Amino acid sequence: MDSVRSWLRRRIDSVRSEQRLRTDGGTASDAVQSETGTGLRRYLDSDAVESAPFWLPAFLLVGLFVYGAIVWNVVISLTDYEGLGDPEYGSFDLENYRLMLQETGSYSFTNAFVNTIVLLVAFTLVCLVFGLVVAILVDRDIRFENTFRTIYLLPMSLSFVVTAKMWLWMYSSNGGFVNRALGVVGIGPVNFIRNPDPNVQLAAIVFALVWQFSGYAMVVYLAGLRAIPDEHFEAARVDGASLVKMYWRVVIPQLRTATVSASVVLMVFGLKAFDFLRALYGNDTPAVGTDILPTYMVRVAFGDASRIAYGSAVAVVLFALAFSIVLPYLYSEYRRGAL
Amino acid sequence: MAGLSGCLSGLSSGDSGPQPLELLHAWSNGDGAAAIEALFEGFQEQHPDVELASEGISGAATQNLGSVVNERIRNDDPPSTWQNWPGAALTPYVDSDALDDITDSVWSENDMESAYREGPKEQAKGTTDHFVSVPINIHRINNLFYNKSVVEEAGVDPTSLSSPADVVAACETIATETDAVPFAQQTKGAWSTVQLWATVLLADAGHEGYRNFYEGNPDREAVASALDLVAQLSEYYPSEASTIDFTDANNMVINGDAAFIHQGDWAAGAYPDDFAYGEDWSYVPFPGSDHSYQLNMDSFPYPANNPTPEATKTFLRYCGTKDAQVRFNKAKGSIPPRGDVDPSEFPQFQQDQIEDFGNVDHQPPSIHHGLALDPEQRTNVVEAISAFIGSYNVDSAADEVVSAVQ
Numbered sequence: 001m002d003s004v005r006s007w008l009r010r011r012i013d014s015v016r017s018e019q020r021l022r023t024d025g026g027t028a029s030d031a032v033q034s035e036t037g038t039g040l041r042r043y044l045d046s047d048a049v050e051s052a053p054f055w056l057p058a059f060l061l062v063g064l065f066v067y068g069a070i071v072w073n074v075v076i077s078l079t080d081y082e083g084l085g086d087p088e089y090g091s092f093d094l095e096n097y098r099l100m101l102q103e104t105g106s107y108s109f110t111n112a113f114v115n116t117i118v119l120l121v122a123f124t125l126v127c128l129v130f131g132l133v134v135a136i137l138v139d140r141d142i143r144f145e146n147t148f149r150t151i152y153l154l155p156m157s158l159s160f161v162v163t164a165k166m167w168l169w170m171y172s173s174n175g176g177f178v179n180r181a182l183g184v185v186g187i188g189p190v191n192f193i194r195n196p197d198p199n200v201q202l203a204a205i206v207f208a209l210v211w212q213f214s215g216y217a218m219v220v221y222l223a224g225l226r227a228i229p230d231e232h233f234e235a236a237r238v239d240g241a242s243l244v245k246m247y248w249r250v251v252i253p254q255l256r257t258a259t260v261s262a263s264v265v266l267m268v269f270g271l272k273a274f275d276f277l278r279a280l281y282g283n284d285t286p287a288v289g290t291d292i293l294p295t296y297m298v299r300v301a302f303g304d305a306s307r308i309a310y311g312s313a314v315a316v317v318l319f320a321l322a323f324s325i326v327l328p329y330l331y332s333e334y335r336r337g338a339l
Numbered sequence: 340m341a342g343l344s345g346c347l348s349g350l351s352s353g354d355s356g357p358q359p360l361e362l363l364h365a366w367s368n369g370d371g372a373a374a375i376e377a378l379f380e381g382f383q384e385q386h387p388d389v390e391l392a393s394e395g396i397s398g399a400a401t402q403n404l405g406s407v408v409n410e411r412i413r414n415d416d417p418p419s420t421w422q423n424w425p426g427a428a429l430t431p432y433v434d435s436d437a438l439d440d441i442t443d444s445v446w447s448e449n450d451m452e453s454a455y456r457e458g459p460k461e462q463a464k465g466t467t468d469h470f471v472s473v474p475i476n477i478h479r480i481n482n483l484f485y486n487k488s489v490v491e492e493a494g495v496d497p498t499s500l501s502s503p504a505d506v507v508a509a510c511e512t513i514a515t516e517t518d519a520v521p522f523a524q525q526t527k528g529a530w531s532t533v534q535l536w537a538t539v540l541l542a543d544a545g546h547e548g549y550r551n552f553y554e555g556n557p558d559r560e561a562v563a564s565a566l567d568l569v570a571q572l573s574e575y576y577p578s579e580a581s582t583i584d585f586t587d588a589n590n591m592v593i594n595g596d597a598a599f600i601h602q603g604d605w606a607a608g609a610y611p612d613d614f615a616y617g618e619d620w621s622y623v624p625f626p627g628s629d630h631s632y633q634l635n636m637d638s639f640p641y642p643a644n645n646p647t648p649e650a651t652k653t654f655l656r657y658c659g660t661k662d663a664q665v666r667f668n669k670a671k672g673s674i675p676p677r678g679d680v681d682p683s684e685f686p687q688f689q690q691d692q693i694e695d696f697g698n699v700d701h702q703p704p705s706i707h708h709g710l711a712l713d714p715e716q717r718t719n720v721v722e723a724i725s726a727f728i729g730s731y732n733v734d735s736a737a738d739e740v741v742s743a744v745q
Contacts, residue, residue, distance in 0.1 A: 083431050083434060083435050084409060084412050084413055084431055084432065084434075084435040084437055085413075085435050086413070104742075105719070105722065105723065105726075105739050105742070106722065106723065106725075106726030106735075106739060107722040107725070107726060168527070168582045169582070171581075171582055172579045172582040172583075173578040173579040173581075173582070174577070174578055174579035176579070176582065189578060191578075191580075191581050191729070192581075193527060193581035193582055194526050194527070194580075194581035194728050194729035195729055196729045196730040196731070197730075201729070280527075281527060281528055282527060282528045282584070283528050283529075283530070285528075285529050285721055285722060285725050287725065287728070287729065288725060288726040288729075299718070302406045302409075303714070303718055304405060304428070304431075304709070304714030304715070304717060304718055305431075305714045305715035305718050306409055306431060306714070307715075
């Protein structure tokens with residue numbers, strides 16, 4: 001360890017001395033370069049190699065344990081590994097992916113896939129709309145603005161395990177808040193958690209997640225709103241735009257970046273709803289309307305039957321899904337020069 | 340963490356004498372924790388020389404424990420033994436030759452072979468023809484517990500019921516005569532409903548029909564009929580059934596807010612002292628199933644490549660003794676799998692269960708608790724029943740349940 005440290009110090013010193021040379025005048029250092037300018041030398045002196053001690057260890061560790069694991073997962077999904085033995089890498093095929101599409105029964109892959117998409121889209125859209133409305137309200141110079149902001153954001157700081165238990169109470173037909181509120185307008189009590197209609201089960205989960213994460217959308221939008229110069233508001237007002245028109249024509253179009261980044265983060269939160277469902281139903285088989293790809297994957301791979309290869313194939317689909325959400329975002333950021 | 344400690348003990352084993360016996364279990368709280376503690380105490384009294392390292396892996400019943408054990412076995416680093424359902428639940432371990440034959444080394448001692456009852460002995464073999472595990476307890480699944488004052492208020496005599504349809508009728512009476520919930524059931528998790536359906540199938544289709552189901556020759560009509568009875572019973576669940584736990588449902592019976600609860604006999608273990616057996620609560624075998632004692636058991640399998648072969652065998656031998664089974668089952672609220680244990684060692688309810696066990700014709704394995712079906716079939720049945728909860732659509736559920744075991 002000490003030797004590495006002293007070596008690093010020497011390297012840094014030498015870089016510094018080179019820099020000092022350069023500040024004296026470019027010609028001198030150019031001359032040094034051209035004297036020792038073999039290919040290898042130049043390669044060793046390049047920034048990438050010189051800074052390698054700083055980035056290489058982390059790069060290798062992340063490469064191995066994150067990207068290596070992803071690649072390995074894809075490989076396992078092509079085998080037929082299940083049970084307690086070792087995977088056999090002799091023959092690869094797409095059997096697992098074919099099986100996915102062929103699954104029948106209530107808890108099929110298709111069911112989980114459709115539920116996942118519906119959850120992601122519905123959750124993200126409702127969160128954004130709700131967050132935007134609240135952000136606009138909070139932005140209107142109200143009293144106790146900070147307090148309200150904190151109150152709206154607070155649910156996000158709670159763990160899924162806590163909010164799952166809380167929503168069980170909220171949805172209870174025996175004094176639960178939601179059913180009490182519905183009772184006032186003469187509806188219910190409604191059995192949300194095990195509703196005969198799977199869509200209602202999913203809607204109940206989406207509603208709970210929106211409660212937890214719309215605060216995040218609000219904060220992102222609030223920052224976006226604060227970034228819009230006051231002149232835009234004033235100019236719109238001078239032009240005689242109504243309040244609604246001002247927001248619709250002037251403010252919301254300028255929130256595009258905030259919307260994109262908030263929806264990416266929200267979708268990733270949505271993919272993580274696994275924790276919430278696991279805590280809510282207390283085991284690895286949630287109600288049929290709320291079975292999403294993560295819960296499905298864990299059940300097939302780590303459940304009693306240990307169908308590891310099939311679970312890996314589901315994980316690959318999930319990965320592709322997450323990737324297809326993040327990639328366009330990264331690309332658009334790159335295009336805008338923000339990356 | 341378990342994997343890490345396994346690595347560490349593996350590293351240090353070279354120089355620091357014999358490894359401790361490592362037992363993984365999910366009995367981290369309540370009656371289970373008391374039971375395993377009592378068992379360890381008895382074992383250490385008789386074998387103070389064996390060092391014991393047990394680790395509780397809790398969460399989601401035994402699901403987390405199962406993942407940990409599977410991972411350890413895949414890494415060729417099995418624990419000395421662990422808590423596992425016997426019977427078909429051992430199929431994956433048997434299929435991958437992960438369990439060793441302990442017929443001679445363990446089962447030949449302490450009269451275990453002759454003293455164990457038939458059902459548990461069968462289950463102890465997993466799916467092989469030799470012994471691979473030692474069952475430590477028996478829970479009965481087909482019980483119907485009831486709050487006496489509630490059923491008396493409604494004028495229902497549970498001992499006179501003789502079929503699941505009678506239970507439905509009794510629930511109807513209780514609903515009209517009292518304010519109490521007739522049938523305390525939780526539907527948040529699917530497990531209580533899987534249990535209930537399996538018991539109703541046993542009661543409705545008889546032992547033969549039940550066996551045909553788990554042996555892979557299901558009769559769709561019998562399956563549908565049992566599902567239909569469960570759907571009828573669901574009318575009498577608490578309104579908040581989908582948001583409560585089993586303990587909440589059980590508390591409704593204790594508090595007099597509910598009349599019946601169908602559960603394994605661990606439900607009785609939760610009844611407090613001032614809720615007395617015989618006076619405040621009682622039970623009957625689930626009406627129609629009094630010919631059978633539907634088994635749910637825990638056992639300790641003997642893994643191949645055992646890190647502590649001798650110590651593990653010593654421990655398993657001890658688990659097969661009367662002393663161990665009295666200690667464990669008294670605390671757990673279950674009954675011993677040995678038939679020669681003196682019942683008077685136990686509280687009255689367990690004495691009655693032991694007597695019942697002696698009188699039944701059949702000892703069929705439970706479906707939800709892993710004994711009857713191999714893990715893949717079991718998962719399919721649980722999923723089919725889980726989809727059934729809520730919609731209670733008998734036709735589509737019957738198709739799925741039937742195809743789950745075919």
